[in-house]
Amino acid sequence: MFLMTEPVRTLAAESRTELSLREVVRTHKRAVYFLALDLTGNHHDAEDLSQEVFIKAHKGLHRFRGESGLYTWLRRIAINTHLNKRRKKALSMMRFFGDDDAASDTVSDQMSPAESAEGAVLRSHIDRAMERLSPRERTAFVLRHHHDMSIQDVASDMDVSDGTVKSLLFRATRKLRDELAFLRETPSA
């Protein structure tokens, strides 16, 4: 029988805190969901990914040693889960159709009521342009620019080198710039 309220002892030596997954979800669901939204680009996949994160966290919570913050740990689970899923999807499509284009993101066109209509239009064009990024490019980009993480932290979460992160960021920004250049293009002299 599944008990979300069952306490799970962590090895956080300082406080010997007992955490229940229900508490973890209650505290972190919004942050994990919005991270998943940034990674996937649409609500449906974001909810799916965020739930997978908590399912994996539930299975591994007893191994959480507290050397990083709990959200940092959840974030790493989210990133690895997302990239592994995209990798598997790309491989399975290659095997079946011989096509390595596995992108199937849907643009999130929901307007936030707090945003102006024009801001929402601009944002929707940036969101569409972001569909052109590979999963790794998009992940590096959102972590660096939307979550304000240092290059070292991004590299750590993605399990790659700093140089790889820089390369991904360079490619991602250049692709986005090329997609959105018509917004700022100047006439030739």
Place this chain on the structure above:
Amino acid sequence: MNTNCNDIQLLMLDVLAGSAAQGGQSRLDEHLASCDACRREWALLESITEAPEHRPDPGQEFWDGYLGRLEERMERADSADVLPRASFSLVPRRVLQVAAAIAILAIGVLLGRASLSEDGPFPVPGEMRTELAALDAEAWSVLDRSRTLLLDVANFDASQDLPADLNLDRRQTAASQLVREAADVRSRMSEADRQRMMDLLSDLEVILLQLAHLDAEVDLPQIEMMQNGMDRKALFFKIDIESMNRPDESTSTEVTADRPQPRRSAI
């Protein structure tokens, strides 16, 4: 734009990626102080890399039900673990792949046959057809008014025409309104599966947005940028093509021939 600007624009990407050499930021700042083109480029990159101010919130109902849905999913996963696994693993993968391919072909044939029927592959119930027709009508209204609004801008010739003739204030107010309407129609249209129309509305939004943000003192480079954008996206051509799909147009070619056309090539 000179070679130095090309180098600077690569430097911008390096700076944003955190891979610029020492002194790169200073070099960039120094150049931006005196180069309008690169300043615009930098402004574009800053807007691209800026974190969104607001993310679309799925609503309180979503959050309230989140834990419950997660618990249900975890219970389903737990139940699946105790059930005996299906014996699919005994079937060679290649056989499964071939079977799946045959199934897909069969579905394709069925869909092809169904598409020849009067109502298409998925007959639309009457009430839904009315809603779709109303949505299409709204979209065409946006297209028509946008076309009228943009035509004079498309035909504006800085060497011959007076900026004051454009009546920018009035056009900008109309453009702002049309941006909102286009975005609204497009968001509802995603359910109705009108990808081409959605793409056209999306392109229109960009141009209308540019018009809405023109400087009060007429910004000629911005007007030329809009004209280039309209040409590149073949905007008027696409609007005319969509007009051919209207059910109340008697003869589509006659209608498009009678309409004023942009002076510049739209194709």
